[in-house]
Structure formats: structure tokens, C-alpha cells
Amino acid sequence: MFAVDWISKALPISRAKPKILVLGLDNSGKTTLLIILNRTSPLLATSLGPLVTIPTLSPSSTEFLIGDTVCDGYDIGGYLPNRTCWAQYTYDVSGVIFCVDASDPDKFDTAKFELDKLLVNENLDGVPILVFGTKVDAPKSVNEERLMQALNIGYTLKKGTAVAITNVSRPIEVFMCSMLSKRGIESGMLWLSQFINK
Numbered sequence: 154m155f156a157v158d159w160i161s162k163a164l165p166i167s168r169a170k171p172k173i174l175v176l177g178l179d180n181s182g183k184t185t186l187l188i189i190l191n192r193t194s195p196l197l198a199t200s201l202g203p204l205v206t207i208p209t210l211s212p213s214s215t216e217f218l219i220g221d222t223v224c225d226g227y228d229i230g231g232y233l234p235n236r237t238c239w240a241q242y243t244y245d246v247s248g249v250i251f252c253v254d255a256s257d258p259d260k261f262d263t264a265k266f267e268l269d270k271l272l273v274n275e276n277l278d279g280v281p282i283l284v285f286g287t288k289v290d291a292p293k294s295v296n297e298e299r300l301m302q303a304l305n306i307g308y309t310l311k312k313g314t315a316v317a318i319t320n321v322s323r324p325i326e327v328f329m330c331s332m333l334s335k336r337g338i339e340s341g342m343l344w345l346s347q348f349i350n351k
């Protein structure tokens with residue numbers, strides 16, 4: 154017993170890092186978000202170059218901190234061929250970040266279609282979904298209420314005045330943000346952090 158105690162103290166048990174899927178249509182800001190999150194995790198920061206992205210063709214993962222927990226953020230890409238692969242990544246997921254370009258209303262229906270598929274995916278039952286409405290700095294961006302309508306997310310929990318509705322089996326919340334000014338990112342991540350196992 155003593156030996157086991159000693160070994161477990163000397164060799165910290167390595168647990169799998171929480172897996173966070175970062176999903177959304179093409180051009181919605183997923184890769185940009187992961188670069189920002191990785192940079193704001195000083196101990197993990199690897200992306201030191203300018204904040205420039207190219208469309209994601211192949212899935213990759215990036216470490217970042219949620220609270221003090223190191224997570225793996227999976228960036229699978231948002232173009233149609235990439236979206237057909239999303240379901241393959243839905244095992245053992247601790248959280249989903251779903252990015253929607255709030256300045257591109259023409260894509261809202263497609264974004265809703267993809268979000269709805271995630272909502273009925275059994276692997277993701279109960280998994281919290283943080284919806285980021287990105288590009289609020291862009292001239293044509295819609296406000297939070299309009300985005301929630303478009304995505305048919307009809308309730309809010311973040312302001313502590315939750316309107317309880319039936320059939321809410323998972324936490325889901327919308328936060329508007331700008332990757333340029335970084336506005337809104339922190340509050341969204343703070344909301345998500347409460348559901349990520351330490």
C-alpha cells in the first residue's frame with residue numbers, strides 16, 4: 154500500500170485531456186479562435202507568428218487552457234467535405250464551441266442545419282455547447298437576439314435569470330465576440346469552464 158501511495162505521488166497519473174470540438178461553417182473564425190486561446194495560455198503558447206489563417210483542409214488539434222485545465226481543441230474545418238467528417242470526432246467530447254459568422258446572415262440557415270445535427274448526435278448528449286457569434290466588429294453583423302432567433306436557441310442561462318424551458322438536456326449558450334478586439338471571448342470561455350471536469 155505504501156509503495157502504491159509513493160508511486161502515485163511520484164508519478165502523477167496522466168489523465169486524458171478534455172476534448173473540445175471547435176466547429177462551425179467555413180470562415181466563421183474557428184482557427185483564429187484557437188490561435189488566440191493558445192496564445193493566451195502562456196505555458197502552452199506555440200503560435201508566435203502573425204494572426205493569419207488559411208482555410209482548414211485537414212483536422213488538427215491545439216492545446217489551450219480552460220481555467221487551469223489543459224484541453225485539446227479540435228479544428229476540423231468548416232467546408233462541406235470537412236463537415237461530413239465532424240461526426241467521426243464526436244466521441245469522448247467534453248465541450249463543443251460552435252462558431253457562427255454573425256456578419257454573414259446568408260449562412261445562418263446552413264449553420265443552424267449543422268448545429269441541429271450536433272444537437273441530436275447521441276455521442277454529444279448532455280455535452281455543453283458554447284456558440285460564439287463572431288465578427289461583431291464587422292459592419293453587417295447582427296445582434297445576439299437575432300442570432301439566437303436564427304439558430305432557434307430560445308433561452309439563456311448566462312445572466313443568472315434562466316428561463317427554464319422543458320427538454321433542456323444540455324447547457325447551450327450564445328456569446329457574441331470579435332476575434333479582432335478579443336471582446337466577448339473571455340466571458341464565453343468562462344461560461345464553458347464551469348462544465349469542464351477538473
Ligand SMILES: Nc1nc2c(ncn2[C@@H]2O[C@H](COP(=O)(O)OP(=O)(O)OP(=O)(O)O)[C@@H](O)[C@H]2O)c(=O)[nH]1
Nearest residue numbers: 179180181182183184185206208209231288331332
Ligand atoms: N473582422 C473579423 N474577422 C474575423 C473574426 N474572426 C475571424 N476573422 C477572419 O475571418 C477569416 C476566417 O477565419 P478562420 O479562423 O480561418 O475561419 P475558420 O472558421 O477556421 O474557416 P475554415 O478553416 O475554412 O473552416 C480570417 O480572415 C480571419 O482573420 C472576427 O471576429 N472579426
Ligand SMILES: [Mg+2]
Nearest residue numbers: 183184208209
Ligand atoms: Mg480554419
